[in-house]
Amino acid sequence: MKKSVYSICGMCTVRCPIRVESEDNKITWIEGNPHLLGGALCAKGTAGQALLEDHERPQQPLIRVGARGAGRWREASWEEALDYVADKLKDIKKNYGPESAVLSSRGGPWQQMYKAFIHAFGSPNYTNHDCTCGRNTHHASLSINGVGRKGFAYDVKNAKHLVLFGRDMFSALRIAENHQTLDMLDKGGRLTYVDVRQTMTGAKATRFFQVRPGTDYALALGVIHQVIKQGYYDKDFLARYVTGFEELCTFVEEYTPAWAAKECGVKEKDILAFVEEIGADRPNVIFHPGWNLARYSDSFYASRAMHILNVLMGNIELKGGLFIPKGAGDCGKKGIRSIDCPKPDIKRGDGVGWQYTHFEKGPGLAHLFFNHMLSEDPYPIKAWIAMRHDPFSGMPDPEKQKLAMDKCDLLVSIDTNYSEFGWYSDVILPESTYLERDNFIVQQKGLKPRLTLRRKAVEPKYNTKSSWEIFTELANRLGLHDTFPFKTIEELWAWQLEPTGYTMADFDAKGFIELSDSPVFYDRDKLDGQFKTPSGKIEIISELLTKTGLPSLKPFVSPEAPEKDMLRLIYGKVAVHTQGHTTNNPMLSELMPTNTAWIHTKKAKKLGIQSGDLLELSSADKSYCATVAAHVTDHVHPEAVFTVHGFGKEIPRQTRSFMAGVSDQKLMIGALDNWDQAGGGVNLCEIFVHVKKSIRNTKRRVEL
Amino acid sequence: MKKYMLHLNTRRCIACFGCMVHCKVNKSLPVGPFLCDISCTPLKMIGGVPKTEITFSACRHCEEPLCVPVCPTDAMVKREDGIVYIDQEKCIGCMACKTACPWDIPVKNPDDGKAVKCDLCMDRIDAGLKPACVAKCTTHALQLVTLETV
Numbered sequence: 001m002k003k004s005v006y007s008i009c010g011m012c013t014v015r016c017p018i019r020v021e022s023e024d025n026k027i028t029w030i031e032g033n034p035h036l037l038g039g040a041l042c043a044k045g046t047a048g049q050a051l052l053e054d055h056e057r058p059q060q061p062l063i064r065v066g067a068r069g070a071g072r073w074r075e076a077s078w079e080e081a082l083d084y085v086a087d088k089l090k091d092i093k094k095n096y097g098p099e100s101a102v103l104s105s106r107g108g109p110w111q112q113m114y115k116a117f118i119h120a121f122g123s124p125n126y127t128n129h130d131c132t133c134g135r136n137t138h139h140a141s142l143s144i145n146g147v148g149r150k151g152f153a154y155d156v157k158n159a160k161h162l163v164l165f166g167r168d169m170f171s172a173l174r175i176a177e178n179h180q181t182l183d184m185l186d187k188g189g190r191l192t193y194v195d196v197r198q199t200m201t202g203a204k205a206t207r208f209f210q211v212r213p214g215t216d217y218a219l220a221l222g223v224i225h226q227v228i229k230q231g232y233y234d235k236d237f238l239a240r241y242v243t244g245f246e247e248l249c250t251f252v253e254e255y256t257p258a259w260a261a262k263e264c265g266v267k268e269k270d271i272l273a274f275v276e277e278i279g280a281d282r283p284n285v286i287f288h289p290g291w292n293l294a295r296y297s298d299s300f301y302a303s304r305a306m307h308i309l310n311v312l313m314g315n316i317e318l319k320g321g322l323f324i325p326k327g328a329g330d331c332g333k334k335g336i337r338s339i340d341c342p343k344p345d346i347k348r349g350d351g352v353g354w355q356y357t358h359f360e361k362g363p364g365l366a367h368l369f370f371n372h373m374l375s376e377d378p379y380p381i382k383a384w385i386a387m388r389h390d391p392f393s394g395m396p397d398p399e400k401q402k403l404a405m406d407k408c409d410l411l412v413s414i415d416t417n418y419s420e421f422g423w424y425s426d427v428i429l430p431e432s433t434y435l436e437r438d439n440f441i442v443q444q445k446g447l448k449p450r451l452t453l454r455r456k457a458v459e460p461k462y463n464t465k466s467s468w469e470i471f472t473e474l475a476n477r478l479g480l481h482d483t484f485p486f487k488t489i490e491e492l493w494a495w496q497l498e499p500t501g502y503t504m505a506d507f508d509a510k511g512f513i514e515l516s517d518s519p520v521f522y523d524r525d526k527l528d529g530q531f532k533t534p535s536g537k538i539e540i541i542s543e544l545l546t547k548t549g550l551p552s553l554k555p556f557v558s559p560e561a562p563e564k565d566m567l568r569l570i571y572g573k574v575a576v577h578t579q580g581h582t583t584n585n586p587m588l589s590e591l592m593p594t595n596t597a598w599i600h601t602k603k604a605k606k607l608g609i610q611s612g613d614l615l616e617l618s619s620a621d622k623s624y625c626a627t628v629a630a631h632v633t634d635h636v637h638p639e640a641v642f643t644v645h646g647f648g649k650e651i652p653r654q655t656r657s658f659m660a661g662v663s664d665q666k667l668m669i670g671a672l673d674n675w676d677q678a679g680g681g682v683n684l685c686e687i688f689v690h691v692k693k694s695i696r697n698t699k700r701r702v703e704l
Numbered sequence: 705m706k707k708y709m710l711h712l713n714t715r716r717c718i719a720c721f722g723c724m725v726h727c728k729v730n731k732s733l734p735v736g737p738f739l740c741d742i743s744c745t746p747l748k749m750i751g752g753v754p755k756t757e758i759t760f761s762a763c764r765h766c767e768e769p770l771c772v773p774v775c776p777t778d779a780m781v782k783r784e785d786g787i788v789y790i791d792q793e794k795c796i797g798c799m800a801c802k803t804a805c806p807w808d809i810p811v812k813n814p815d816d817g818k819a820v821k822c823d824l825c826m827d828r829i830d831a832g833l834k835p836a837c838v839a840k841c842t843t844h845a846l847q848l849v850t851l852e853t854v
Contacts, residue, residue, distance in 0.1 A: 029730070031840050041840045043725040050729070170718040175842060182716050182843055198747055198754040200718050208753040270752070575720035587728070590735045591721055635747050635754045 006033060006511020008454040010416075010434025011044040011051070012578035013108055014174045017511060018045065020435060020457035027052060027435060027458060032175060035510040042173045043576050047587035051433050052461060056584060056654050057417050058430035059462035068406070069424040071652055078465065078473075085427055086477035088410040089121070092382045098122025099346045100380055104129070104366055105387040109442040110467070111363075114387045116341040117471045120483040125349045125381070128363040129394045135365065136679035137290045140303035142360060143542040143552070144311070146532035149289065151324065152310075153446060156180040158320035160281035161190040164288050165216045165306060170200040171573040172291070190277060194219060196570055197598060197642050198635035207274055211264040213568050213640050213685060214296045214559030220305035221556060222260020222271055223278075225252040227312055232279035234314020241527060242311055244540030244552070251553040263558060265637075282313045284320035297686055300679025301554045311538055317524050324522060324530055325445035331516040334499045336441055336451060339492075341483045347378050354378075358548040359680050367395055367672050367682050373404035383410040387467065388431065390419035393580040393646070396668030396682060399623065414470055417581060418651045430464040432456075437466035438489045441496045444512075447519035451502070452512035453493070468492070550678045566620075566688040567603070567641040571664040579646035584654035595661035596631040598642035599691070604632040607693050614694035617641065617662050619669045620687070626662035627694045641691050706767050706786035708824055709849045710838065712760040716845035719744050719758050723837035723846055727762075730825065730836035737811040739763075739822045740837055760846065762837075763788065763809045763822040771801035771810065779819075789823035792816075824848075 002023050009016045009030075017033035018041065027049050032040040051057070061081030066072025076084070092100055103118035105111050107128035115126040130138070138149040145151060156162055157180035170178060185191060185204065193205035196213045211219055227233055228249055238245050257275070261268035278285045287309040293299045315321030328335040343361075347354050350368035353361045373381045384391075384405060392398035398420060405411055405424070413422030414429045422428050431437070439454040456466075465473075468489060475484035486492040493504055506513050528536065534543040541552045562568050576591045577583055597615045599607075609615060611632040618625035626648055636642050648663025668687045675682045719742050727739050740762035747754040769788045772780045779794035780801050790801075790810070795818040802810040802819065810819040825835035829848075833839065838846045 038844060039839045040842050040844060041722065041726070042720055042842045043722045046722065046725045046729050046840065170720070173720060173842065178718065178843055182718075186715070200720075203747070203754065203756050204718065205753055575718070586735055587725055591724070633747065 003457070005455050005457050006507065007457060008434070008452065009041070009045050009048065010454070011048050011582065012173070013106060014172070015108070016041065016045065016175050017452065019511065022458050025458045033511055036512075037175055037179070040175050040179070042175065043591065044173070044578055044582060044588060047582070047585050048433070048435055050585050050587040051416070052435050052458070054584075054586060056656070057462075058415070058422075058428050059464070061430065061463075062428040064426045068411075068426070069402075071423060073428070078463070081427055081429060082470075082473050082477060085410070085412055085429070086474055089383060089478060092409060093122065096380055096382050098344070099124060099349065101125065101383040101385070102127060102349065102369060102381055103385045103387060104389045104391060106389050107363065109444075110439055113339050113440065113468065113471055116339045116483050117475060117480070118385075119341040119343050120475065120480040121478060122344055124343050124346045125369075126343075126363060127350065127366040127369065129366065129389055130363055131365045131367045131675070131680060132294050132395055132682050132684060133292050134290075134294075136293045136300040136676055136681035137303045139359065139679045140300050140307055141289065143545050144304060144307045144533075144540065145538055146536075147530070148360070150445075152316070152322040153325045154286050154288065155320055155323055155447070156286060157183050158284065159184055159189060159286045160284040160320065161192065161278055162286050162288065163192045163194075163278070163309075164201060165194045165220070165290060165302065166196075166293075166295070167288050167291050168195070168199040168201045168573060170204060171575045173575055190281065192274060192277075196637040196640050197572075199572070200575065207270070207277070209264065209266050209270065210635065210637060211266060212559070213570060213637055214298075215264040216296070217298045217302035217305060218255070218260050218263035218556050219266070219271070220302055220309065221252055221255035222257045222264075223275060224248070224305060224309060224312070225255045225260075226257050226272065226275040227278070227309070228252060230275060230279055232275065232282060233312040234283060237314035237316070238311070241531065242538045242540060243535060248308065248540050248553065255556065263556070278313070283315045283318060285313045285315060286310070286321060287313070294676075294681030295683065295685040296559065297674075297676060297683050298554065298557070299681060299683070300676045303679070304552075308540060311540070317522055317527060319521075323447060326447065326449050326516070326520040327443060327445050328449060328500070328515055330520050331449060333515050334501070336443060336496045336500055337498065338496065339440070339483065349373070349379065349381055356680075358544060358550070365675075365680050366391065367675060370401055370404040370672055373407050376407070380407065382408050383412070384408050385412045385414065386419070386421050386425070387414045388416070390415075390421045390580060392420035392424065393649070393663075393665060396665045396671035396684065396687075398666060400670075400672055414467065416464070417584070418653055419580065420649060420651065423651045429470055430462065431470065432460045432464040432466050436460040436464065439466065439468060440489070440492055447521070448517075449515045450512045451500075451515065453507065545678070554678075562639055562688045565690060565692065567599070567691050568639050568685065569664060569667055569687045569689045570640045570642045570685055571645040572642060574644045577644070577646055580649055581646070583646050583649060583657040583660065586656065589656040592644075593656065593660055594628065595644040595647040596629045597662065597691070598631045598633055598636040600636050600638040600640075601632055601634050603638055604630060607691070609693055614696050616690075616692050616694040617643075617667060618690045619667045620689065621669050622690070623669060624663075624666040626666075627696055628662045641689065706765060707851055708765070708786060708829070709851055710760065710762060710824070710835070711847045711849045712758070713845045713847065714758050716843045717742075717758045717760070718843055718845075719756070720842045722840060722842040723760065726836045726840040727822070731820065733813060733820065734815050736814050737820060739811070739820065761807070764807070765824065770804040770806070774800045774804040776800060783826070787824050787826050787829075789826060790819055790821060792818060795819050
């Protein structure tokens, strides 16, 4: 039987809208939702079919029989595995209290279910991957605008100039955003790209700054200086909505373009020319405030500088600028219901909220758990449930993490794939792939907000379950029926939609329900109340930061240079992989089976290396090393060695990716304790590694 | 007469390799063969920005295809509309077509040992659809161009 369903891709966390065709329970075609993406889909999206068919993913629940990480498992039924997890959790709750359980996830639109589960269990300790991703940007936005990083979205299509600091969007592949950027360029718009190496995004740019690693903030300060000097800012907007401009003017006085050029290793005349461009293009200039800006010790301040530049451009709530994402309420409609459970009033186990009071409590900061776990302060952590989250891949220094995890009596991995954490855990609960599972309805805010959902295209190939089933069944065993009362997904959908007046049939035509026919903008003269800072204004000098004893405008400190024979480790993305999630996918590993080490031509010459020769990369303490091929280029900064994240995995059941390439996070010894005290993000690019020519480059053969 | 051509708008192409995967998954090909290819020239400074030139290549569906006459089983066929395709029933996998082709286009499918190459997704074209590589191109950079005599 032929079937077509609208759904949401799950190959990466962009979650593009898709349409899936199947015949007799076999996928025959996946494409981007024609109503939103005109069919467009990336390589990863199409390779979803290979994920579904892959026999190298967990096919039934597994319970560990050997030592942790030894890879000895026994197959278990769902009954047995869920009983096992629930019984352990009950014991832990009885002996140590409910707060001794942590649940971590990737985050995303469905995280409220995972959060509700752990809250209902009695623990405040929900966390996600954001400490290695958007926390700095998020906290930077909160400190200035009073709203988080999702408090603004970007109308790139109608902009005249998009400025990206290290945001390699054509590798990240948010397809709708990519379309907008290319449409903007087609219309003659400009793209300025700043990075320590060249990327596909930079290759599409009209202007490119290859900066010294760790100097984004310096460049932004130089630009602010010149923007103010030239008067290229929106005086009316500043007068109406912004405080602290005078202090900013005084602060940036010393940070001239000439100074910035020297710090960044770029030309002053290029900075001046760039400022003239944005002077001409404003207010339709968008400074993207950073995505994965958990990089340098001043990334939080770099992101603040980008937010400040947006404010100076006066680009807020207008076509071709930043806009406040609208929801059902803005369209005069009632919103959907969502699974929810209030957070128990107990101190968090990561210190957020009591030890660190200036961070948003929300998901806390995952990396701060580990030291607390080791010292059992404020209480021991005895269980860690990782919901499609791989802390050992996503966060630095997995061996340090393991010391803390060893304090736990229960480690559970819920995932479609084997993960590095899963391989070390006690129980693997295999989740069905996104093509085989339903999920609850979510609201997507925007200029034209929507309701949408993920729906299964085919029945599970293996003995796997959807996350809503896993959590509901665990909740039933733990007596948490009040939060998870539903028995079927249809019941849940009906309950969610009840207040809205919509029915499931309303999703049939396009896969989503549009809540407004035309873009909703607020009146730009009546934005009061939108900026949720203490003063209600956009605060360049943040009351909140001042209260915490942190500066709002931090003087720039030149980044450290690598010692002899060492380079600064920089990681990034590539268009054909979603980090470790896809490195074992048959179709994608065929395109890129391993990573390489990018090294500058001059450095390579010194080491006697040519492209393709093997390089040895080892951590500062020599506890981890890997050998990979060199990619010699002029287009990476001489102080840096670059590699694509997601490789160097050590899971024998994933034969395609086993030991392929180098793992950047395993090189990051000690990085868990090197984090941004103001922004909360981990400083993932403050790591130096030993780089030398590998002894394995021999041409001699001594065997027969 | 040649009627169709695949055209890459290189201004929009971001070398994401989507087309290569869309194609092989649509043709149910295993690991090994690809029927189209994206390649990038090494980065070169142009106007202060390191740029790359992106090329898309697949079967040219030649006006006078050299692969057709050499096929010993008449498996290689040129249609009215210029599409050159392999009749899988007749193909014996001798790969004479690959030898004859100036660009080595036909490749062997390890699953059945037969030759396989781009047929512009003629089943889809006949159904009024676009080839897989065009239909799903991430940035709408690939286009199916219909050639017309002026």
